[in-house]
Amino acid sequence: MSTHHRPPTLTTAGGAPVADSQHSITAGPRGPILLQDYQMAEKLAYLARERIPERVLHAKGAAAFGTLRITGDIARHTRAHCLQPGRVTPVLVRFSGLTGERGCADAERDMRGFALKAYTQEGNWDLVGSHLPVACIRDPQKFPDLVRALKRHPVSHLRSPTAIWDFWSLSPESIHQIVMLFSDRGLPASYRHMHGYGAHAFGLLNEAGERAWVKFHFRTRQGIRCLSDAQARDTIADDRESAQRDLFEAIERGEHPRWSLHVQLMSDAQAEALPFNPFDPTKVWPQDMFPLTELGELTLDANPDNYFAQVEQATFNPAHLVPGLCISPDKLLQGRLLAYADAQRYRVGTHHAALPVNRPQSPVHTYHADGAMRLNVPPRTDAYYEPNSFGGPRPDRRHAEPALTLQGDAMRFDDRQGLGDYAQASVLYRRMDEGERARLAANLAAAMAGVPEGIQRRQVAHFRLVDEALGAGVEAALA
Template identity: 55%
Template sequence: MKKTMTTTAGNPISDNQNSITAGERGPVLMQDYQLIEKLAHQNRERIPERVVHANGSAAYGKLVITEDISKYTKAKVLQKSEETKLLLRFSTVAGERGAADAERDVRGFALKFYTKEGNWDLVGNNTPVFFVRDAYKFPDFIHTQKRHPQTNLRSNTAAWDFWSLSPESLHQVTILMSNRGLPKSYRHINGYGSHTYSLINEKNERFWVKFHFKTMQGIETITDKEAEEIVGKDRESNQRDLFENINQGNYPKWSFEIQIMTEEEALACSFNPFDLTKVWPHSDYPMIKVGELTLNENPKNYFNEVEQASFSPSNVVAGIGFSPDKMLQARIFSYPDAHRYRVGTHYEMLPVNRPIVDVKTYHADGAMNYDQKDISDAYYEPNSFDGPVEDKAFEEPALKIEDTYAKRYDHRESNDDFSQPRALFNLMNENEKEQLFGNIARAMDGVPLNIINRQLELFGKIDKAYKMGVKKALGI
């Protein structure tokens, strides 16, 4: 029985040979998180506070699917009657660890679902939109929310200077400055995936989707004056409220709902449906009930289970995918990279981040690698020793981008790998060829015969004399 290779999140890999490019000879796309994962892990094979969303609270719970949406997705986690354990972390965006909870700010709403197909992370906010639509501007925006480099004080001037020069921020600024910018508690906010994602069904049809979690406690907010009074008495007001309510058995709940847009509808849409500063009008794309989310368990150790909890939109399962959203594309890279820096190279080995499925990768060594793998000769890929392999069954449909497709193009299919080595071989005189044959034979000392024979066949495709010369030098 073959073993399917996976990402560190336990998600099966369909192709471990070819990166995703825009066209056969086009550039590599940032959404190729499997490529990024491999390169980033390699860079760290030889460990601070989150840059944003540093101050947060979390709880475990469950997602129960009550409706049938199988016509949109094959993801097992979204099939009717499925029940999945989850971790939900709430946070403020700008404040450092220890900052007051009752501040006017966007609230993070980050979910980790421990599914039977690997982890699915949905990293969103309590708002359906954001301040910028291109990640190129994200570091600039966050600088305005942090402290002035000289005074070390938060600067209203910096925030409003940036916003006044960035009209795309108007939607989010209006929400932030409304009563929803100061929630009464984490229990009284909605959660949104915010980005546009893909749902893919058994027919390999793609639908664009928006994820919504509507609080069943109702939206409740406080005023600036009320917030000042709360902060003066309790800087951890939201943390206290969440922990105590769950501890008392008053489990908060959210209604899980989605919006769906077909690929044809997206092409005809009057605005860019992948723009993070825009919402999809409910009148055009109505809400569809999916299930219910409940929080029912407090973490036992804050540092282990909340501070080290690491969420990334790159963690998806079969049946859930990405979109051309520029901010999402960048977050696919930046979140795991931040975790590797902040927590450690093998952060997904930690219990709070570890998927409930077997993880089968070829990542090696590096900080925090406490996994004891079976001794094997299969520590690279491809190999001849029954190591984990790719599985084309998990390949997504190609994504059309104008007049080309984003997919994993087979780099061997249209390439001639023999004529140039043949030309080089033919330039060699007889003495040089004999040296070549001998060098190869000595380098093959101890190599199994089946591997030697496979290599000889490749040499034969260059030139029969090449194959026979090595064979003779090997004495076979």
């Protein structure tokens, strides 16, 4: 006896059954098509609207679902429910390239995005980071200019090495990230084989309202694997989706990638005493001063069921924090709070946060009203504004943050005690062995090939301030 079930009947979006979806209704065997063929019109109309604007940055990416399990104990520093010992929180993690469009190759040398959305009991927590622990700018005013320099030339519509090296050579704070990006670790072989960093400093608040500063690190348990430029070219020639394919197929095989979550912690007093600004995202917190504390494990064990619905429509916003986490004085982070939310409303829609992939698992009570994609029907109420006398949701002062106590230089983005943009890049360079230094110089020179000599000389001068040998190596390779 057959157990085959009859498939469901195809319907229009309005729910009416469709008799034929492969042949248009015509006036005769040779046409023309009749205007009454609504099914044909609906299929064509939906096809023309199946895309949304791609992300300005991080346009191409891959994502997976999993869990964040807390095994360490920092309860004395934070009341965040999701960071308490033993908590297991469902997450979505999206990996991406920074500058390329949706059709770019995965193995290009570029920053990699590492964005986590944790669906906590207290709302969504979005940690929007990358595979390098530093940024190349510290002020959001420079961000639009950085993006324009990274994107295509308005006349040729080609990528312009001249533009980005001109921008970098006029922005000395970029030097630390440049040295990292063109080093051996700058080009990950896959998303599974790279670390992830929140990069910005955030605040932790405990039950007493005391604040500590924190940086989040995800350290891959698969081991670091990276590509040389030559290996990357071979990979791109064979597979432009190499990173996405690797992540998807590994999870399908049951090889679930894992990362250890670590934190660095800093007190207000330590922040005041540092010789550099701890809220400058172009700088790291030295691990000999602020050691890594293991806090938990991130595991990805499920691929999306639909890429568009669960990856393309996924929105991340560093302003999405939960009680026990707060913002630091980092200027770039504060600029992102505004820019990300604005970008998502433009790209996905007014009520993008109500889509299933973005919707918190905790209750949502807002006074947001109408607009595109209003998905729910609110209950009848007289409390449609705030404040009101009809029992509508109210703020709770118990969740207020304490006032910032940092004063003076800790709140400014100038450098203290003469420690400039080059010091940490110098430390990084001097930890490299001779082979790593030679490959770094060669990678930099190859990326600067064809750039006007004046810009090359200006950038080489920055490399000399990192280390005389680095400047000399790049100059020799350019000759």
